[in-house]
C-alpha cells in the first residue's frame with residue numbers, strides 16, 4: 001500500500017476545478033430533473049438528506065464521507081423505524097433514486113464538454129483518471145497504470161476506478177472525487193469487489209499507507225541466522241510485518257491478498273539482495289575512495305535494482321516499498337555480521 005501524493009498543487013486545483021464544474025453543469029441537472037419528477041416519501045427522504053450536502057459531496061474528504069454515511073444510516077433508522085438491510089424495499093427504492101442522481105454510468109461515458117471551462121474539456125472517468133498522477137496501483141504497488149489516446153484521439157486509461165466506499169452500498173458517494181481510487185483491475189475487480197470499507201476500515205490511500213502504519217516487507221526462512229540472504233536461493237518467504245498490529249493495514253493486507261501475491265516477487269527480492277551485498281556500505285566507501293564518483297548518491301545511481309526511495313513523490317516504478325525494505329534489511333544484516341566478525 002502506497003500513498004497517493006498530492007504534491008502538484010496546480011494540477012490538483014485543476015482536477016478539483018473540472019470536477020466541480022462537472023457537478024454544477026451535469027449532476028445538478030440530474031438532481032433537478034429527479035426533484036421535478038418525484039414527490040413520494042422515498043424522494044422526500046433523498047431530498048432531505050441530499051439538499052444540505054449536495055455541493056460538499058463533490059470534493060469531500062474521508063472524515064466528511066464518514067459523517068455523511070453515518071447521517072444516512074441514522075436518518076433511515078429514524079424515518080422508517082428499522083435498521084438498514086440490503087434487501088429492504090425502502091432502502092432499495094432510495095438507492096434507486098440516488099443512482100439516478102449520482103449516475104456513475106453517465107459520468108463514465110460522458111462525451112460532453114465542460115462549457116464553463118476555458119479548454120472546453122470532456123470530463124469523464126477516463127479523463128479524470130488520466131489526470132490523476134498515479135502511475136502504479138496504490139493498493140498492491142505491483143501494477144502500472146497507463147494513459148493513452150485511442151484511434152479517435154480520445155484520452156483512455158488502463159486504470160480501474162475503485163470506489164473506496166463502494167457505490168452499491170453508498171450511491172451518494174458514487175461521484176465524489178476523493179472516493180475514486182485509481183487502481184489495477186486485479187485489486188478492484190478480483191479482491192475489493194463490494195467489500196464495505198466503512199464497516200471494515202482499510203488504509204485510505206490519500207491519507208495512509210504502509211509507511212505511516214509502520215508496516216514493512218522482510219524475508220524469513222527456517223535458517224534463523226539470516227545467512228540464507230547471502231545464498232541467493234528461493235528458500236525463503238516474503239513477509240509483511242505489522243508490528244503495531246494496525247487494523248487498517250491488516251485489513252488491506254488481507255483483502256488485497258498481498259502476502260500471497262508478493263511470494264511471486266522472490267526473484268525481485270533476490271536481485272535486491274545481490275545488489276545490497278555488492279553495494280554494501282563498506283563497498284560504497286571503497287568505490288568512493290577511487291575518486292571516480294562525486295559521492296554516495298552518484299554510486300546509488302549505478303545500482304541496478306535500486307532507485308532512490310522518496311516517499312514524498314508518487315512512484316513511477318512498481319515494488320518500490322518491497323525493494324527499499326529488503327535493501328535495508330540486508331544492509332542491517334551485513335552491518336551486524338561485520339560487527340560480529342570484528343569483535
Ligand SMILES: [Zn+2]
Nearest residue numbers: 137140184187
Ligand atoms: Zn493493484
